[in-house]
Amino acid sequence: MQTLTPHVYWAQRHGDIYLRVELSDAKNLDICVQDNTLQFKAQGHGAKGDNDYEFSLDFLEPVKPEVSHRSTQRLVNVTVRKQEQRWWDRLTLQERKPLFLAPDFDRWLDESDAEMELQAKVVRVSFAYLGLKKGYLFMYNLVQFLGFSWIFVNMTVRLFILGQDSFYDTFHTIADMMYFCQMMAVAEVINPLVGLVKTGVFPAMIQVVGRNVILFVIFGSLEEMQNKAVVFFVFYLWSTIEIFRYPFYMLACIDTDWKLLTWLRYSIWMPLYPLGVLAEAIAVIQSLPIFDETRLYSIPLPTVLGSSFSFSFTLKIYLVLMFLGLFINFRHLFRQRRRRMRSRKRKMN
Numbered sequence: 001m002q003t004l005t006p007h008v009y010w011a012q013r014h015g016d017i018y019l020r021v022e023l024s025d026a027k028n029l030d031i032c033v034q035d036n037t038l039q040f041k042a043q044g045h046g047a048k049g050d051n052d053y054e055f056s057l058d059f060l061e062p063v064k065p066e067v068s069h070r071s072t073q074r075l076v077n078v079t080v081r082k083q084e085q086r087w088w089d090r091l092t093l094q095e096r097k098p099l100f101l102a103p104d105f106d107r108w109l110d111e112s113d114a115e116m117e118l119q120a121k122v123v124r125v126s127f128a129y130l131g132l133k134k135g136y137l138f139m140y141n142l143v144q145f146l147g148f149s150w151i152f153v154n155m156t157v158r159l160f161i162l163g164q165d166s167f168y169d170t171f172h173t174i175a176d177m178m179y180f181c182q183m184m185a186v187a188e189v190i191n192p193l194v195g196l197v198k199t200g201v202f203p204a205m206i207q208v209v210g211r212n213v214i215l216f217v218i219f220g221s222l223e224e225m226q227n228k229a230v231v232f233f234v235f236y237l238w239s240t241i242e243i244f245r246y247p248f249y250m251l252a253c254i255d256t257d258w259k260l261l262t263w264l265r266y267s268i269w270m271p272l273y274p275l276g277v278l279a280e281a282i283a284v285i286q287s288l289p290i291f292d293e294t295r296l297y298s299i300p301l302p303t304v305l306g307s308s309f310s311f312s313f314t315l316k317i318y319l320v321l322m323f324l325g326l327f328i329n330f331r332h333l334f335r336q337r338r339r340r341m342r343s344r345k346r347k348m349n
């Protein structure tokens with residue numbers, strides 16, 4: 001069998017070279033790029049019947065050594081990736097086009113059309129990312145909204161039915177759902193960290209760490225705290241703010257803004273945040289003698305330094321941090337409120 005050259009058709013995009021080799025039932029394919037030259041060898045049925053066919057192409061600019069190819073009954077498609085994403089003036093190093101090579105008009109695009117195709121691809125990818133991001137945030141906010149609504153409604157109904165008696169077993173009826181919601185709330189620190197929402201990581205961290213210390217360390221680990229009335233006030237204040245905040249975020253995910261809800265999200269924290277921190281501070285103060293008595297989480301010390309380092313000391317420092325945290329978040333929320341109200345006024349004018 002003599003060695004012949006098949007017809008080859010080519011087209012390009014900013015990142016790729018497409019070659020269509022007119023060879024049917026191709027077998028024993030040997031396609032590689034060496035020293036920026038594509039070597040193609042195969043047996044198949046081409047213009048001169050069944051034969052060995054081969055060709056080589058010296059590319060104009062550097063290409064990646066990996067080649068992908070796919071052969072069908074009628075032809076062989078070869079894709080070569082360019083080293084740099086840019087438009088080439090021609091395919092081959094030599095100015096004169098090889099005789100077996102011709103433009104592939106089925107795939108041919110000029111530079112500006114290819115740019116538009118690229119832009120459309122970028123827009124499609126960013127829409128997909130945006131859709132995924134919004135979908136995730138919407139679901140996250142929906143789950144939190146349902147969780148906190150369940151807590152709020154449950155506590156309100158129990159308050160109406162049982163009156164003050166409902167204060168004392170709040171923990172046993174509500175804690176599991178609160179654990180779930182507050183564990184999920186860790187996402188609120190991760191979301192701005194990975195750029196999913198544009199807000200400060202630090203204020204979110206203060207809020208999540210602050211609440212979780214109260215929930216898991218003070219209430220969760222001290223049975224003596226679990227039937228105290230303060231649990232009711234802490235949980236009620238947390239859930240009251242969240243039944244407005246999460247639906248506000250849900251609507252933001254679908255680019256919707258309800259005036260009253262926005263106003264509530266950016267105003268209701270003014271009385272609720274200080275009250276919440278006050279309730280948390282009372283819980284911490286009530287837990288101090290219990291930690292001293294039970295020596296829970298206390299660290300044993302060498303006898304020269306005393307018997308042990310009580311956890312209540314750490315909590316006294318935490319009490320100071322709580323008010324510092326309150327100050328930082330109050331300032332943050334004031335700024336968010338001003339920014340929000342200003343942008344709304346601008347929209348109305």
Ligand SMILES: CCCCCCCCCCCCC/C=C/C(=O)SCCNC(=O)CCNC(=O)[C@H](O)C(C)(C)COP(=O)(O)OP(=O)(O)OC[C@H]1O[C@@H](n2cnc3c(N)ncnc32)[C@H](O)[C@@H]1OP(=O)(O)O
Nearest residue numbers: 197199203204210211241249252269272273276322325336
């Ligand atoms: C290193 C840690 C140190 C720890 C020290 C510990 C001390 C801690 C002591 C403090 C204790 C506090 C404990 C908490 C107590 C209480 O909760 S009391 C009850 C009352 N609580 C409140 O009122 C606080 C409510 N919480 C919040 O408002 C927030 O959690 C916040 C972080 C404090 C502020 O929210 P932020 O996200 O910064 O502001 P926003 O304006 O709402 O959002 C900014 C933009 O981001 C978008 N966005 C944010 N989250 C989402 C989301 N989940 N889904 C979708 N979009 C989101 C939002 O839409 C905004 O976008 P734009 O409108 O386009 O700007």
